[in-house]
Amino acid sequence: MKKLMAANWKMYKLQGEAATTAADLAARLAGKLPADREVLLIPPYTALCGVAGVIAQAAGFALGAQNFYPSKQGAFTGEIAPEMLTDAGCRYALAGHSERRHILGEDDAMVGRKVAFGLTSGLSMILCVGEKVEERQAGELEAVLERQLTAGLAEVPDDVAPEALAVAYEPVWAIGTGLTAGPEEVAGAHAAVRGFLVRRFGVVGEKIRILYGGSVKPGNAGQILGIDNVDGVLVGGASLDAESFAAIVTA
Numbered sequence: 001m002k003k004l005m006a007a008n009w010k011m012y013k014l015q016g017e018a019a020t021t022a023a024d025l026a027a028r029l030a031g032k033l034p035a036d037r038e039v040l041l042i043p044p045y046t047a048l049c050g051v052a053g054v055i056a057q058a059a060g061f062a063l064g065a066q067n068f069y070p071s072k073q074g075a076f077t078g079e080i081a082p083e084m085l086t087d088a089g090c091r092y093a094l095a096g097h098s099e100r101r102h103i104l105g106e107d108d109a110m111v112g113r114k115v116a117f118g119l120t121s122g123l124s125m126i127l128c129v130g131e132k133v134e135e136r137q138a139g140e141l142e143a144v145l146e147r148q149l150t151a152g153l154a155e156v157p158d159d160v161a162p163e164a165l166a167v168a169y170e171p172v173w174a175i176g177t178g179l180t181a182g183p184e185e186v187a188g189a190h191a192a193v194r195g196f197l198v199r200r201f202g203v204v205g206e207k208i209r210i211l212y213g214g215s216v217k218p219g220n221a222g223q224i225l226g227i228d229n230v231d232g233v234l235v236g237g238a239s240l241d242a243e244s245f246a247a248i249v250t251a
């Protein structure tokens with residue numbers, strides 16, 4: 001499976017800025033996107049349709065959403081349904097990003113509902129997991145990952161298609177801080193996630209992609225992508241600029 005090179009634009013970029021960045025990126029990568037890589041743009045909701053139009057003809061590009069509410073439709077003021085996202089051109093969605101867990105108060109059970117509902121709605125789901133610094137210091141890394149993965153994947157069918165599910169390991173202390181987990185820390189956490197996936201899904205678990213996220217930059221992307229069980233990256237700050245993200249995609 002191709003390495004997934006994902007740009008999470010969080011709550012940045014107006015419609016015009018998003019379309020311009022997407023077009024710049026598509027132009028930079030035209031004919032240069034490595035055959036083993038897929039680019040995923042995850043803009044804010046208001047920019048989804050515009051970016052969908054821009055990347056429609058760009059080979060190897062896909063669109064994703066940062067979040068949704070796990071229901072087909074209904075009286076959920078301020079929320080968005082998976083079907084609205086697929087209608088806008090999304091193929092992927094995130095669930096359980098650390099900012100949603102720790103700023104918006106999303107719990108493990110809600111994250112699990114989103115992963116399962118997104119899959120049945122036809123979205124490929126990226127479950128985000130990762131420990132806080134105090135959890136790592138207390139030696140709780142594996143326990144935190146086990147808890148988040150168990151709940152996040154609780155309702156996922158055993159025979160899930162491997163391309164429909166990915167896990168993003170994003171240590172909370174490395175997000176937006178400039179601190180990147182070192183190669184051993186990344187390798188250890190990704191091995192723990194892989195072990196869980198194989199126990200949970202058997203051979204399918206060997207194929208499910210595991211992305212790393214947390215202060216990925218052009219200067220460290222190549223090394224990170226070379227670590228065992230790193231099948232892509234989920235990039236925040238360094239994905240906002242087309243030149244910087246293009247350098248990461250081709251690292």
Ligand code: 13P
Nearest residue numbers: 008175176214215236237
């Ligand atoms: P940064 O790349 O800005 O650290 O953000 C990582 C992230 O949260 C991607 O989802």
